[in-house]
Amino acid sequence: MDARKFSTHVLDTSVGKAAANVRVTVSRLDEIQEWRPLRATQTNEDGRCELLAPGEFPSGIYKLTFHVGPYFAERNVRSLYPAIEIIVDCSENQNHHIPLLLNPFGYSTYRGT
Secondary structure, eight states: OOOOOEEEEEEETTTTEEOTTOEEEEEEEOTTSOEEEEEEEEOOTTSEEEEEOTTSOOSSEEEEEEEOHHHHHHTTOOOSOSOEEEEEEOOSSSOEEEEEEEETTEEEEOOBO
8 A cells, every 4th residue: 555645625516615524435346346335534614535544545446425415404405416426446556636516406526636
């Protein structure tokens, strides 16, 4: 394992602010092609969080589950998505930052820096 970083940033584009306290579950696809849960964390007040600590992030395929239903429910906003799953290939030996741009009826993601 190496010391590369794995992180996310969640922004609520419907209000133009960071999405704080969104729970994120990290899973890794294992050698028998099954998802193995690794860690649950949540975004801070700036909508950011470290997904896996440096040294605990081997190459592989990862699934990020953003539990956005409670985030919207807390704000009395109906949402089409109770959770959003993003699957990413993290086989390159570099940092991976996966932002999520979110609103109640849509989302987008990209590879950040």
